[in-house]
Amino acid sequence: MATVCRAETIPFTLLQLNDVYEIAPIDNGRWGGLARVAHLRRQLQQANPHTYTVLAGDFLSPSALGTAPYNGDRLAGRQMVAVLNAMGLDYAAVGNHEFDVNAQQFLQRIGESEFQWLSANIADAAGNRFSGIEPYKILTIPGAAGEEVKVGILTLTIASNPVDYVTYSDPITTARGYVDNLKGEVDVWVALTHLSLAEDLALAEAIPELDLILGGHEHENIQRNHLIIKPNSSPSCPRAQTPIFKADANARTVYIHQLTYDTDRQCLQIDSQLQPITAAIASDPATEKVVEQWQEIGFNAFRQQGFEPMAVVVNSPISLDALDAHVRSAPTNLTRLITKAMEQENPNAAMVIFNGGMVRLDDLLSAGAITQYDIIRLLPFGGRVVTVEMDGTLLQKVLAQGEKNNGTGGYLQLGGIAPNTIELSKTYRVALMEYLLTGQEVGLDYLTVNNPGLKVIDYGRDIRSILVDYLQNNAQQAFTDLGEP
Ligand SMILES: [Zn+2]
Secondary structure: OOOOOOOOEEEEEEEEEOOOOOOOOEOOOOEOOHHHHHHHHHHHHHHOOOEEEEEOOOOOOOOOHHHOEEOOEEOOOHHHHHHHHHHOOOEEEOOHHHHHOOHHHHHHHHHHOOOEEEOOOEEOOOOOOOOOEEOEEEEEEEOOOOOEEEEEEEEEEOOOOOOOOOEEOOHHHHHHHHHHHOOOOOOEEEEEEEOOHHHHHHHHHHOOOOOEEEEOOOOOOEEEEEEOOOOOOEOOEOOOEEEEEEOOHHHOEEEEEEEEEEOOOOEEEEEEEEEEOEOOOOOOHHHHHHHHHHHHHHHHHHHHOOOOOOOEEEEEOOOEEOOHHHHOOOOOHHHHHHHHHHHHHOOOOOEEEEEHHHOOOOOEEOOEEEEHHHHHHHOOOOOEEEEEEEEHHHHHHHHHHHHHOOOOOOOEEEEEOOHHHOOOOOEEEEEEEHHHHEOOOOOOOOOEOOOOOEEEEEEEEEHHHHHHHHHHHHHHHHHHHOOOO
């Protein structure tokens, strides 16, 4: 018999999630939940042991549970790491929201992780690599007939959250350097990125060696086939695409990438499927237990603050827009509800003001039952509403700064009289968030209780209690006032 000489094709699976802030299912259990993802992962692994689970960044923050007090600190993503460990995550890209926590919390979370953190273009303040974060990882995946494929995972992080303990280098220059240095050592390049779609497209264009880009940051699922001519294309294997995939935030969906590498023709076949995570998927019991344990720790802390996390506040006929990009640049239906609630709580105030950065969900809150936990998810840091008397001059200066802060958390959301009716010589009663009187908001360092242009009248209630009561007591009227059904 003649010896059959055939190329070996090696199959492997990448399970991708990105931008995950909640450990339990959201929207009344309809979507997401990491115990369900764990069950799916187990099934994929049974079908092919060469299954790798990757998270394309943003998981330590923002999350409501993460703000819960715990052992003299806040949870600050500790619950996420514990659940991702239980779920069996293999690799996590560093996203911009990882730097919402302080340096000490950031390093503690890395230390608690049983998965590998990756990012090639970040370093500490001194420019040194963080211990526990690798720039890339090369997987060696064996086939049944003795061949193997080397898969490089290279990670890049968006430089959108500058804090004093991190420095960035340019993602494309950095990627170019690693891909060149590892030439010949990697058969398949997977970029696991946390970049904007525009940056991912530029990356695909600049580094044609990348076979696949698994990204995050946008929060809504995206698939782009970026057509480029690859330098190593051949007539038998015209690898002329670098597909870019992003799943929906909070594991509403995940991507399952079934990859097959032909070691002879050096071809990669990619078969990707967007998988909704719903109640149709069972929960992995071991992961579920860890989820429940941390949820209880968080919920008990909220109960001590006077909240009943599972209590339904209102049935919303519409989804509420709490996306950072929107609440930090213009009013949305959600911010209008918040200013209405502040106005009703402070009927004598001519104006109400809060900073867009107070809203931390960075997502849409779906129509349907809104629980007190959802309100905590929207406004995890809470804070009192303070009533002051303010000079027209000072008020106008503050509002002008709010406009300048457009695009950042310091953008000011307003209710009450129109800003252009303010008279410099008059004094106005204003209800605003206590945080805005700390001098810590961008460009508002002069805005403190010591400013001679204002006088504190009253320290009111926590904004979350105000919003809960407003929605509960006004129910559907609140939405009718918005001009919505
Ligand atoms: Zn992000």
